[in-house]
Amino acid sequence: MADTDMTNLVEYERIDNIATLTLNRPEKLNAFSDELVGALAEALRRFDLDAEAHVAIIRGRGRAFSTGADVHQRQLRTRAAFEALGGPQGWGTNSFDLLTRSVNWKPVIAAAHGYVMGLAVGIVFDCDLIVAEANTKFQITETGRGLGGAKYWATLAQRGGGAFANEVALTGRFFTAEQAAAHNLINRVAPDGMHLPVAMELAREVVANPPLSVRSTVRVRRWHMAQHTREVINMTAGEKLYLTEDFQEAARAFAEKRKPGPFKGR
Numbered sequence: 001m002a003d004t005d006m007t008n009l010v011e012y013e014r015i016d017n018i019a020t021l022t023l024n025r026p027e028k029l030n031a032f033s034d035e036l037v038g039a040l041a042e043a044l045r046r047f048d049l050d051a052e053a054h055v056a057i058i059r060g061r062g063r064a065f066s067t068g069a070d071v072h073q074r075q076l077r078t079r080a081a082f083e084a085l086g087g088p089q090g091w092g093t094n095s096f097d098l099l100t101r102s103v104n105w106k107p108v109i110a111a112a113h114g115y116v117m118g119l120a121v122g123i124v125f126d127c128d129l130i131v132a133e134a135n136t137k138f139q140i141t142e143t144g145r146g147l148g149g150a151k152y153w154a155t156l157a158q159r160g161g162g163a164f165a166n167e168v169a170l171t172g173r174f175f176t177a178e179q180a181a182a183h184n185l186i187n188r189v190a191p192d193g194m195h196l197p198v199a200m201e202l203a204r205e206v207v208a209n210p211p212l213s214v215r216s217t218v219r220v221r222r223w224h225m226a227q228h229t230r231e232v233i234n235m236t237a238g239e240k241l242y243l244t245e246d247f248q249e250a251a252r253a254f255a256e257k258r259k260p261g262p263f264k265g266r
Helices: 034-049 079-085 119-126 150-158 162-171 177-182 195-207 211-239 245-256
Strands: 002-005 010-015 018-023 055-060 108-112 115-117 129-133 137-139 188-190
Touching: 010 034, 018 034, 018 195, 034 055, 055 195, 108 119, 108 195, 115 119, 119 137, 119 150, 129 177, 129 195, 150 162, 150 211, 177 188, 188 195
Parallel strands: 018 055, 055 108, 108 129, 115 137, 129 188
Antiparallel strands: 002 010, 010 018
């Protein structure tokens, strides 16, 4: 039985026991504005409370899963706004705890394609299972933007990324779905155009099990994930990298479509 609801920024659809949450800002390559983060939080809350939904899949409409934070909105704020908000995110629209606000601890699968960058890397790798279309490109853009990739490093390292996590967090270079799979970071690499069907197949394997048994594992995994995230945030929050000259230069350069730099270390 299907349950479908179309909203402006995130579409929620349920077929039988599998819910699909579709990021619906394709004209911006699903870049995360404050509003899109808020809409995804609401959709995840709806999934968590939907008694008929046992597994969710998050995907992006259009050419990419998401190119990360909306730089024009979230990274070009005034210094006063950054200080008032405590960072680039709008009030109440931080993305780091989207998967740990759960009450019922149902599993979430990411079905990624095209590009997964910056903030979207955090969302995808926070998901319990990950399917990525062949040649999907991932990038921790925060490294080059002056914000630091510590949170993403911790997430990839927790997934078993090891030395590869060190490399992609420190260089900020692109890496592919195939490389991610080779380094034990994702669960499936899907053929072109098949990331959603492969994610559905994986979801059906999960749904075949007793729901409460599955949720017990999810809850423990997310508890460990939240612990790592809190530790990283507590260690790095005092740096306030979003107030540095290098961050401001990188954000302006992106908006002006030019190469940033030189960076000054301040």
